[in-house]
Amino acid sequence: MNPNDVTEINLRLGWPNPRVLPIKLLQEASQLALSKPEAYTRDSLLEYGTDDGFKSLRDKIAAWLTTFYLPSQPITTERICISGGASQNLACVLDTFTDPAVTQYIWMIAPTYFCACRVFDDAGFAGRLRTVPEDSEGMDICFLCEQLKIAEDTRPVSTVATKTRRPWNKTYRHVIYLVPTFANPSGRIMSARRREELVRVARKHDASIVSDDVYDMLGWYYSASENEGIRKTCQPRPVDVDRYLDGGPSDYFGNAISNGSFSKIIGPGLRTVAD
Ligand SMILES: Cc1ncc(COP(=O)(O)O)c(C=O)c1O
Known part of the structure; x- marks a missing residue:
């Protein structure tokens, strides 16, 4: 083997080999998008746009996620x-849905995606990250439920919020952070039963589940005859479970x-995320 062909693989970080990045496809896609007449209008993808992001992109992502997740x-x-x-958006989510004066703890499986912990610290939760064990079905919901109850019994809910209430925000008492599909680092997939239990516990204890679903599309068929990537999810996301379970959100x-x-x-490098 030619020594110049050897590519060092750093297993500490999830950096893909640059040779697998779809540079040509991205070049063609940008050229196509920027050559359309819409590129020169007020709704152009290069304009500021609305707070939630470029509408056409959001429409397409909504349709694509519907075909992958097949929600009810x-x-x-x-x-x-x-x-x-996803990492930057975790900070935005905490900014919008937590207040360190009111939100008590961040619950998670340990170890987890390491960058998330720094984001929690920076959002004012240093020293308030709590671990939950996992087994082959994912997060141990009975343990989580017991601990949430103990936490609430030891500290009454605080009413001295430091954040201004806006129509688009809400402060939860707890955050439950997890990577339910192909968890980082265990690779586990949380069972459907546990996902439902998780949503019920979150509702009962005023918690927001922040589900890091970044790996959902990276599965493969197990059968040797099918060599394509999966076309639909292996489990519903907690956000989709929340839409249907027991009549949906309150x-x-x-x-x-x-x-x-x-x-x-x-x-x-394509710093775009859809929630
Ligand atoms: C669980 C998890 N979430 C998020 C990310 C990073 O996502 P993004 O590049 O969109 O910030 C990683 C990357 O390793 C990850 O493992």
Whole structure:
């Protein structure tokens, strides 16, 4: 083997080999998008656009996610928000849905995606990250439920919020962070039964489930004859479970958020995410 052909693989970080990045396809796609007459209008993809992101992109992502996740109801454009990647969006989610004066703890399986912990610290939760064990079906929901009850019995809910209430925000008492499909680092897939239990526990204890769904599309068929990537999800996302379970959410916000990303399916430099 020619020593120049050897590519060093750093197993500490999930950096893809540059040779697998779809550079040509992205070149063609940008050229096509920028050559359309819409590129020169007020709704152009190069304009500021609305707060939730470029409408045409949100429409297409909503339709695409509906075909992949097959939820009971189609995913609507209003549910999609474009941001700069799953990690950055975690910070936005915490900014919008937590207040360190009111939100008590962040619950998670340990170890987990390491960058998330720094985001939690930076959002004011240093020293308030709590671990939950996992087994072959995923997060141990009985343990989580017991601990949430103990936490609430030891500290009454605080009413001294430090954040201004806006129509688009809400403060939850707890955050449950997890990677339910192809978990980082265990690779486990949380069972459907556990996902439903998780949503019920979150509703009962005023928690927001922040579900890092960035790996959902990276599965393969097990049969040797089928060599394509999976075309539909292996389990419903907690956010979709929250839409159907026991009649759906009790308010506009519900108890689950999905953090998606193009980092794992196109390239990490494409800082765009859909929730
Ligand atoms: C669980 C998990 N979430 C998010 C990310 C990064 O996503 P993004 O590049 O969109 O910030 C990673 C990358 O390793 C990850 O493992």
